[in-house]
Amino acid sequence: MEAEGLYAGYGRIGVLDGVSLRVGAGECVGILGHNGTGKTTLLKTLMGLLPAARGSIRLDGEAIERLPAHRRARAGLGYVPQGRRIFPALSVRDNLRFAAAAAGLGEEAAEAVLADFPELLRLLDRLGGALSGGEQQILALARALVARPRLLLLDEPTEGIQPSIVQAMAERIGGLRAARGLSVLLVEQNLDFIRALSDRVLLIHRGRIVRELPAAGMEDPALEHEFIG
Template identity: 50%
Template sequence: MNLLEVDGLGSGYQSIPILRDVSFYVVEGEFLGILGHNGMGKSTLLKTISGEIKATSGTISLGGTDVTAMPAHKRARSGIGFVPQGRRIFPGLTVRENLEVAALAAGKSPAVVDEVLKSFPRLMPILDRAGAVLSGGEQQILALARCLCGGPRLILLDEPTEGIQPSIRAEIIDLLKELGQKHAFAMVLVEQNEQFLSSLCERTYVCEKGRLKEPEFVADGIG
């Protein structure tokens, strides 16, 4: 069954169109990759699906429900989790406080934090550490844990390898595979690293100038 269906989607910033007639679907439990250079519309696509940017045309459906006109916080409550580029953790809050805020925002019991932490052993020794002092890899892992506090059915993950060492990339690949099996969510994964996408995704699109197309051939990745 299709969890996410995007049909003829268009969006942009003020009078500047970015996305043009984008259509695709994501099956329940599937990891779908979107590959492309900077400035091609990848992040805009995720922001439009999450509700941060309004669609100018087309529709977005989650589990058969049209969410195109739904505000971002209601989409989150409906099961769309967004881990944006740059992670957006709260630098002045501890790891645990970041997770508690996420659970509160999602309307979840504080007990969900301890449940989520069972899947993130790397965070356990640093629960009292401020977000600002975490490494790039630790911040990315915290951002994933924070997203899971909302109990998403679909995760939108934007450029997770940005600024992260290759050894941590491998750890994140293993973590995402494990999380996907344990929590049964689907994912739309935006990246410039083709090898990272191919390690996780059965299907991948290339984003070029606000449109999606099937990849022809990628030798060593884009960007």
């Protein structure tokens, strides 16, 4: 994916101020910044949930900035929003079936994703709202992968997750990335998590990408104060 000169916001309130970025095939790019700097707005704009006022978005060279969200999903984008946003009144099975139907796929796609998430098998008849935070995050990830996207947009996947589960979540995402050749754009505040998964990290401030660092460059303790604390 390549985005060039993206401007977006909410009504007259501008948030993104000319953001440009690239995510290569099989690459994981992290995005780090304070709350309110445009991280979630960027992912929503890339996914088509928020219109871009200006700028271009290309997926495998094809312009997608004018496509609605469901067309972008079918073109190869997957999205796990902040707060997970599963359907709490639907069972785990029906959450996955809904994802398959939205992608224009049959129920076999919902069944197939369980090979990568066997822990959901015992939870298939449980309502989404009855799951723990970690289980909901696993369901949200599985739901996004039902349509086998090429690029996964992840917004704060460790939010509300017990620290003991965070490492397992990193290993799961890393394994899926390797097995599927998946590209990932990761918004995250947990430095250890973003460092473990990312090939490089983009630092965002006031709606602009202000710096790019290799994952090894995330060891600088000043980053926590400047872009998180």
